[in-house]
Amino acid sequence: MILFLASRPVTAPPVRPAAAARRAPRRRLPRFPRFRPLAPYRRLFSLPGTRAFTAANLLARLPMGMLSVSAVLMIAGTRGSYALAGAVTATGLAATALIGPLTARLVDRHGQARIAVPATALAVLGSLSLLLCVHYDAPTWTLFASYAATATTPNTGGMSRARWAHLFHDDPAALHTANSFEQAADELCFMLGPVLATLLCTGLFPEAGTAVAAAFLLTGVLLFASQRRTEPPVSPTPGSPSGPCGLSASPARSRSPLRLPGLPPLLLTFLFTGAVFGSLEVVTIAYADDHGVRSTAGAMLALQAAGSCAAGLLYGLLRPPHGPGRRSRRFRLCVGAMATLMPLPLLAARTGSLTALTCALLLAGMATAPTMVTGMGLIQSRTPAAQLNEGMTLAVTALLTGIAAGSAAGGWAVDHLSGPAPGLGLAYAVPAAAAALALTIALLTTRPTGTDA
Incomplete structure (x- = not known):
């Protein structure tokens, strides 16, 4: 009898209709995809380290809309000559056109943190020198020399774009969104920088705009350079000899x-x-x-x-x-x-x-x-x-x-x-x-x- 019962197939007890209705999965209505206009930008900043280097770079980039306006207001307000102020800023612009690509070449060859920090320090010293020369009524030629020294300011926007290009080198859609964000950030800095510089120079004292811009630049670059995990790696030239401090002494890297x-x-x-x-x-x-x-x-x-x-x-x-x-x-x-x-x-x-x-x-x-x-x-x-x-x-x-x-x-x-x-x-x-x-x-x-x- 035991063998007979064991050989019979085991069947589940009948399920009541009410219980079956409770267990049956509910039919869900088709859901339309939600419009998420900020989703591409959220995706950018979901990567570790992107928010930190972006915030630091924005702080370092804001002075690019402040420095020239601050210099014009400072020089014109103390020397009483817009012509002199324009000539000084034009000299700095010409120096930037010559020195800027050389600084960027060093950044490409030896890394952002290694070059950007000393280059920024030299540019900040130039801004402070200009401030002191204006305040203490130094000879006119010192204004030109001081402002020309600010030409070593690294291209902070370019360094940020280089990080995005490194992070999304295999994702054209994300890189396109990142480039759009960077251009919007440039416009924002050019929109807020002159306003802030004008408020500082006219509301406090003529040298305030230059002093605050220099402080923003140095602090922002230091914070940006400290974000090493998102920094693009340096591509060394095979067989290039090393100079002092380990910097490559070979000028023939590429055309x-x-x-x-x-x-x-x-x-x-x-x-x-x-x-x-x-x-x-x-x-x-x-x-x-x-x-x-x-x-x-x-x-x-x-x-x-x-x-x-x-x-x-x-x-x-x-x-x-x-x-x-x-x-x-x-x-x-x-x-x-x-x-x-x-x-x-x-x-x-x-x-x-x-x-x-x-x-x-x-x-x-x-x-x-x-x-x-x-x-x-x-x-x-x-x-x-x-x-x-x-x-x-x-x-x-x-x-x-x-x-x-x-x-x-x-x-x-x-x-x-x-x-x-x-x-x-x-x-x-x-x-x-x-x-x-x-x-x-x-x-x-x-x-x-x-x-x-």
């Missing part, structure tokens, strides 16, 4: 990025893009002054930078172009959009309405950040990883040179076009012409090259 195919036309486009920025600033200040509201010029330029910042963040949500042909095509489209929108301030200024001009500046600024993001992406794809800082610093140098040339051209237009209506409104033809030249160069020369990644 200059200026000799890379496709890079000089990009730099020329950046030059005319910088001319857009420089002329737009000078003409806007002069136009506001001509209408008796010079104090609002800063707010008008801040709105232009805000439009560019917002456009940069939104551009980072788009899919990056895949392939060298599409990258070059996207760049030409962005430069074309900038050239299309830049005549808007010219049309608005001729109406005599400051409200219309402010809105036109806001719209015109929305094309600059996508142009810069796409251009920087092309430079990254055409520059070897071991020379990335140098390549991006050359782009910044081209921008600074263009800004200086654009400022001079805008000032010339203001001096020669002042008078009855339309008067200064015609001076907005200078940034419009610079944008058109940038588009012409991009259309004629920007083509896919063998170095595009």
Whole structure:
């Protein structure tokens, strides 16, 4: 009997309908994917160390929008000469154009922390020397020498972009978002820096802006350099001898990025893009002054930078172009959009309405950040990883040179076009012409090259 019972199959007891209903899984309605516009940016900062180096770099980058304005206000406020202040800052700009790429080359060869800290310390000493020379009424030539010493300031934005390129070298979408964030950060620093410098120099004392900017720069670079786990590794040259302190003494690492195919036309486009920025600033200040509201010029330029910042963040949500042909095509489209929108301030200024001009500046600024993001992406794809800082610093140098040339051209237009209506409104033809030249160069020369990644 026991064997008979054991041989029978064991069956589960019948389940009551109520119990079965309780155990049956509920049918879920299909859920639509939620719109998460900030998801790409959250993904960037989910990596360990990215938040720390970004915060430190923003602190170090803020002085780039403060130093020149602080120097102008400090020198003009104590020496009573805007011409002298402009000459001193122009000398520093020229020195930066010469020294900046050399500093970036050292950063590429020996690492960010090893070069950026002493270079920043030398630049801070130059700022403090300028402050003391102005305060104690030193000879005029000391102002030029002191401000020229600040040219060793490392390209903090380029070093941050190099870290993103190292972290996301195999993820084009994330790298595109990171480049968009970096361009928006540049615009934010250029928007807040002059305002902060003006408040410090006019609210406290003339030297306050330079002192605070120097403190921000040194503190930010020290904090940024301490984040070693996100620092891109140095690619040593095989067989290169070592000099003092272990630094390579061989100058023949590789050819200059200026000799890379496709890079000089990009730099020329950046030059005319910088001319857009420089002329737009000078003409806007002069136009506001001509209408008796010079104090609002800063707010008008801040709105232009805000439009560019917002456009940069939104551009980072788009899919990056895949392939060298599409990258070059996207760049030409962005430069074309900038050239299309830049005549808007010219049309608005001729109406005599400051409200219309402010809105036109806001719209015109929305094309600059996508142009810069796409251009920087092309430079990254055409520059070897071991020379990335140098390549991006050359782009910044081209921008600074263009800004200086654009400022001079805008000032010339203001001096020669002042008078009855339309008067200064015609001076907005200078940034419009610079944008058109940038588009012409991009259309004629920007083509896919063998170095595009």
